[in-house]
Amino acid sequence: MRRACFKFSWIAAALLAPQLLIIFIFFYWPSAQALYWAFTLEQPWGGGNTWVGFDNFTKVLSDPYYWGSVRVSVIYALATTVIAMGMALTLAIFVDRQLAGYRAYRVGIIWPYAVAAPAVGLAFQFVFNPGAGIFSYINTIAPGWWDLSKYPWQAVTAIVIAGAWKQVAYSFIFFLAALQSIPRSLTEAAAMDGARPLRRMVDMQLPLLTPTFFFLLVINITDSFTDSFGIVDTLTGGGPFRATDLMVYKIYADGFRGFDYSGAAAQSIILMLLVMALTFVQFRYVERRVHYT
Amino acid sequence: MTFKLATTAMVLLATAGAASAEKVKFEYWYGLTGDLGAVVAETCNRFNASQDQYEAVCVGQDGYDKAVQNTIAAFRAGKHPTLVQSFDAGTADLMLSGEFYPVKKLMEDAGYSIDWANYFPGIANYYSASNGDFFSMPFNSSTPVYYYNKDQFAKAGITEAPLTWEGMEAAFKALKASGQDCGYAYAPSTWVDLEQFSMAHNVPVASNNNGYDGLDSELLFNTTLHVKHMENIQRWINEGYAMLRTQAAGKTARDSFVEGECSVFFSSIADHNTIHKLTPAFAWDVQMIPVYEGTERHNTVVGGASLWVLSGKSEDEYKAAAAYLAFLATPESEEFWVSNTGYIPVTKTGYDALLAKGFYNNQPYVNRDIALKSLTYTEPGPLTRGIRLGGFIQIRAEWQAEVEAALAGQKTMQEALDTAVARGNDQLARFAKTYAGKTFP
Numbered sequence: 001m002r003r004a005c006f007k008f009s010w011i012a013a014a015l016l017a018p019q020l021l022i023i024f025i026f027f028y029w030p031s032a033q034a035l036y037w038a039f040t041l042e043q044p045w046g047g048g049n050t051w052v053g054f055d056n057f058t059k060v061l062s063d064p065y066y067w068g069s070v071r072v073s074v075i076y077a078l079a080t081t082v083i084a085m086g087m088a089l090t091l092a093i094f095v096d097r098q099l100a101g102y103r104a105y106r107v108g109i110i111w112p113y114a115v116a117a118p119a120v121g122l123a124f125q126f127v128f129n130p131g132a133g134i135f136s137y138i139n140t141i142a143p144g145w146w147d148l149s150k151y152p153w154q155a156v157t158a159i160v161i162a163g164a165w166k167q168v169a170y171s172f173i174f175f176l177a178a179l180q181s182i183p184r185s186l187t188e189a190a191a192m193d194g195a196r197p198l199r200r201m202v203d204m205q206l207p208l209l210t211p212t213f214f215f216l217l218v219i220n221i222t223d224s225f226t227d228s229f230g231i232v233d234t235l236t237g238g239g240p241f242r243a244t245d246l247m248v249y250k251i252y253a254d255g256f257r258g259f260d261y262s263g264a265a266a267q268s269i270i271l272m273l274l275v276m277a278l279t280f281v282q283f284r285y286v287e288r289r290v291h292y293t
Numbered sequence: 294m295t296f297k298l299a300t301t302a303m304v305l306l307a308t309a310g311a312a313s314a315e316k317v318k319f320e321y322w323y324g325l326t327g328d329l330g331a332v333v334a335e336t337c338n339r340f341n342a343s344q345d346q347y348e349a350v351c352v353g354q355d356g357y358d359k360a361v362q363n364t365i366a367a368f369r370a371g372k373h374p375t376l377v378q379s380f381d382a383g384t385a386d387l388m389l390s391g392e393f394y395p396v397k398k399l400m401e402d403a404g405y406s407i408d409w410a411n412y413f414p415g416i417a418n419y420y421s422a423s424n425g426d427f428f429s430m431p432f433n434s435s436t437p438v439y440y441y442n443k444d445q446f447a448k449a450g451i452t453e454a455p456l457t458w459e460g461m462e463a464a465f466k467a468l469k470a471s472g473q474d475c476g477y478a479y480a481p482s483t484w485v486d487l488e489q490f491s492m493a494h495n496v497p498v499a500s501n502n503n504g505y506d507g508l509d510s511e512l513l514f515n516t517t518l519h520v521k522h523m524e525n526i527q528r529w530i531n532e533g534y535a536m537l538r539t540q541a542a543g544k545t546a547r548d549s550f551v552e553g554e555c556s557v558f559f560s561s562i563a564d565h566n567t568i569h570k571l572t573p574a575f576a577w578d579v580q581m582i583p584v585y586e587g588t589e590r591h592n593t594v595v596g597g598a599s600l601w602v603l604s605g606k607s608e609d610e611y612k613a614a615a616a617y618l619a620f621l622a623t624p625e626s627e628e629f630w631v632s633n634t635g636y637i638p639v640t641k642t643g644y645d646a647l648l649a650k651g652f653y654n655n656q657p658y659v660n661r662d663i664a665l666k667s668l669t670y671t672e673p674g675p676l677t678r679g680i681r682l683g684g685f686i687q688i689r690a691e692w693q694a695e696v697e698a699a700l701a702g703q704k705t706m707q708e709a710l711d712t713a714v715a716r717g718n719d720q721l722a723r724f725a726k727t728y729a730g731k732t733f734p
Contacts, residue, residue: 041727044365045390050729059719131543149541150701239541241698256362258687259386260723 031272037265044259056266065242066250066267070274073247076160077224083164085216088171089209093201096179106176113169117230124162124235148236152243155236159244162231163224171216178212179205210290218282225275247271316348319606319613320374323353324360324598325433328570329563332633333378339629340620347613357383357598368392368603375606375614378432380598381419382685387601388428389683389728394602394611396618397427403615407622411640415668416595418678422734423505429599430618431639433630435561436593436668437485439583440568442556443576445473454580456590458525461557461583465534468556477535478546478555479526481696483689484596485559485582486526487519492677493584493667494518495591499721502675504682507732508725512688512717515710518585524706527699537700550577561596562664566635569657579660581667592670594679597636628652637664681733683724688717 038056040049060066091109095102112120127134130147138146148155182205190200206213229248232238238245238253245253248271255264323333330353337351354360357380367373379387387393400407409417409427416434421427441454446464449471455461465476491498496517501510514520529535536555538546546558551573565579584590600621602614620626627643630636632652638644644665647653653662671677682688691713699709 041723043390043727044386045392046369047390047392050726052726059723129543133543136543147542149537149539149543149697155541236541239694239697240701241694241703253690254687257358258684258690259365259383260684260687260720262727263723 034265034268037262038269040262042261042265044261049262052262056262057270060263060266060270065245068242069245069247069250072156072244073225073228075156076163076228076246077221079160080163080167080224080228081217081220083160084167084220085171085213087164087168088216089175091168092172092175092179093205095176097197109172110169112166113173115166117166117227118234119230120162120166121231121234124158124165124231128158128235149240152240155240155244159228159231159235159246162235163228166231167220167223171220174212174216175209178209182208207291211292214282214287214290217286218279221278221282222275225271225278247274317346317609317613318348318350319376319610319617321349321351321376321378321600321614321617322360322364322374323351323378324355324357324380325378326353326355328567329433329634332630335633336621336626336630337617339626340617343620344616347616349613349617364603368605371605373603373605375602375610376617377601377603378598379429379601381596381679382689384429384599384601385681385683385685385724385733388681388733389731391734392604393428394604395422395426395428396430396600396602397421399602399611399615400618403612403619405615405619407619408642411642413595413639413641413644413665413669414673415592415677416639418673419595420599428734429601430621431595432600432621433563433597433634433636434595434639435563435597435636436595436664437489437559437582438562438565438579438663438667439557439559439581440550440564440577440579442550442553442573443578445471445553445556445575449473454578456581456583457586458522458583459586462525462529462534464557465529469534473556474533475536475549475555476557477529478538478549478558479530479535480537480539480546480558481693481700482559483692486523486696487514487692488680489582489593489596490522491517491519492593492679493582493591493670494588495674495676497676498680499682503678503680505675505678505733508683508721508728510682510721512714512721515707515714518588520707520710522585523696523699523710527706530700561635562637562661563597563635565661566657579663581663581670590670591677592673593667594673594677595668632658635661637662637668682721683728684717684720687720688713691716691720 037049039053040051041056042049095106095109115123125133128148130136130139130149135146146154148158186204187200190204195203226248228246229252232244232246232249233252236244238249247267251264251267251271254260254267321337323330325333334351334353337349340347340349352374354363357378360377361379361383364373364377364379397407397409412431415436416431417425417427420429420431445468446454449464449467451464451467455464468476488498491514496519497503497513499510499512499514501507504510526535530537536549538544538549538555538558544554546555547560547564547568549555550558551568551571553573553575559582562579568577582593600618602611606614621630622640624640624643624646627638627640628647631638631643631647638647644662652658653660692710695709695713696706698704699706704712
């Protein structure tokens with residue numbers, strides 16, 4: 001069998017080099033450093049470190065509060081992904097149907113993606129603030145019912161909604177692109193066979209969307225594990241009593257705020273392994289049901 | 294606005310000056326933000342305008358936390374500033390690393406004579422080595438007080454702001470009886486409720502004289518009067534005399550006070566200036582934090598931040614930094630700083646000069662020196678010098694999370710403090726292991 005292969009080319013190497021260098025400098029090097037620190041006790045101002053083997057990992061993994069943090073991170077990731085993708089798909093289907101005003105609507109939905117996470121957090125503070133936000137109207141009817149500083153489930157709900165809201169835009173773009181790439185002839189043929197919009201969606205569009213769906217699932221889950229920091233920091237600060245202490249937020253709090261570089265490095269390694277494991281599971285078990293055309 | 298314009302003008306002038314003469318530049322990173330950050334920048338402009346040899350390049354780092362974080366990152370890359378403003382809880386690592394130039398030595402080497410005994414002992418002890426030599430230059434200094442609504446107190450028939458917690462409880466009851474629903478706007482704060490409370494009562498926060506005498510320290514605050522105090526706060530909340538007022542709960546304690554919702558709140562004296570600017574629609578005043586009856590009141594300690602000179606810079610940069618520090622230590626600079634912020638003077642002569650001028654007789658400064666009274670109430674003893682513990686930022690976070698859990702009814706206050714102590718001790722052990730074989734200088 002003949003194989004098509006490229007000859008080594010200096011031009012190709014030169015073109016690749018900047019990208020590879022960036023990945024090396026901003027990913028592999030820091031990861032290697034973190035891995036090393038995870039097995040030591042690093043002094044923040046330099047000045048050396050002590051090798052402690054797996055101590056940092058055993059300390060973190062034997063801490064019940066850490067498992068609480070893992071639990072809430074998983075809940076957050078699953079909930080934001082389901083809500084964001086569900087909303088995005090619904091909106092994309094409406095836009096694809098070209099209902100009245102869909103152009104303005106399309107631009108409007110894409111915008112939130114350009115908003116930075118801390119800004120999202122701040123914006124939602126105005127929504128969820130028990131004293132002055134939109135939710136404070138609930139408190140005028142039932143005083144004290146809505147209080148982010150008291151009820152963990154409310155704080156978790158708040159960050160999930162804010163996180164999902166931020167993710168909707170990204171998923172929306174991909175769902176819309178995928179829907180629009182479905183040939184019109186297919187839709188029209190189905191319509192002529194008497195399939196109504198809902199039936200066409202369930203039997204035709206959704207199956208054709210599975211590759212996009214799978215891609216977004218992986219991206220959304222990864223993102224909600226690693227990119228939730230800004231929202232937590234501005235909206236709840238990890239509270240009340242650690243209820244929204246997501247793994248990535250805890251890494252920041254311990255490492256940067258508390259100068260425990262080694263503990264934070266160990267947590268980073270655990271987070272990285274967890275995300276890798278989840279991605280593996282998705283590729284292994286979910287991708288089987290995906291049909292690439 | 295005019296202030297900002299003035300700053301810009303000064304910066305322009307300063308840069309124009311730099312172009313003509315070869316000035317020695319040094320970098321200074323500070324953590325204060327907003328109005329206070331602008332005043333820090335102004336001290337730099339004043340310094341640059343005062344002489345033509347040196348130039349301070351002052352960079353705001355958007356918060357105490359970030360000033361230290363960024364400095365560490367820069368230090369590891371060899372791009373750190375000469376001078377950094379560091380807050381109290383962030384300095385244990387710096388002290389043990391030895392990567393700093395003690396200011397006493399710096400000023401001596403640069404040929405400035407500073408009368409170190411002139412600094413208030415409550416401030417001096419906090420920022421100096423065991424032999425009394427200053428590590429860092431005291432700068433923005435504060436101590437906690439409580440703010441009270443004079444009108445609401447008068448209506449409830451309270452003539453004197455109580456100095457004991459028993460008196461405070463009686464005041465809460467009188468306020469309630471007079472129709473004032475919320476007496477105490479409470480926000481959990483380790484600095485007020487634990488650290489300064491323990492100082493004022495001369496009870497330990499940790500063993501080894503609060504960590505000063507060794508790294509193998511253990512927290513003790515689950516065994517002291519602090520427990521009873523936290524239980525009282527919890528009881529006051531449950532009985533309706535106090536209300537939890539935090540950002541997460543929708544309104545900060547200060548906002549609640551300024552709006553007249555609650556009659557009392559505790560905070561740094563630095564807020565004195567801020568509250569004046571917020572112009573509450575009632576008469577108000579400050580008082581020293583209360584102590585329990587049957588105990589003897591001791592001094593509180595300084596809070597805020599000090600200026601650290603870092604290692605690894607050139608001779609010239611050190612000279613420039615020393616010139617800036619000497620400039621800050623002049624009574625004129627001290628007066629400028631004190632009158633534009635809510636902070637207190639750090640030297641006895643600075644304070645006396647202000648007193649002689651009648652500074653504290655005029656609004657908005659009236660009674661702002663209550664803070665100094667609290668800070669100098671007694672000579673600092675082994676338990677009231679301050680706190681020198683590693684991992685203290687995390688210990689504060691543990692306390693905060695556990696107290697919040699107790700206040701939400703998830704556990705008893707004793708259980709919460711026990712957990713905070715156990716987890717805090719883990720941090721201390723970790724810190725001791727990180728710096729095995731070292732001791733605080």
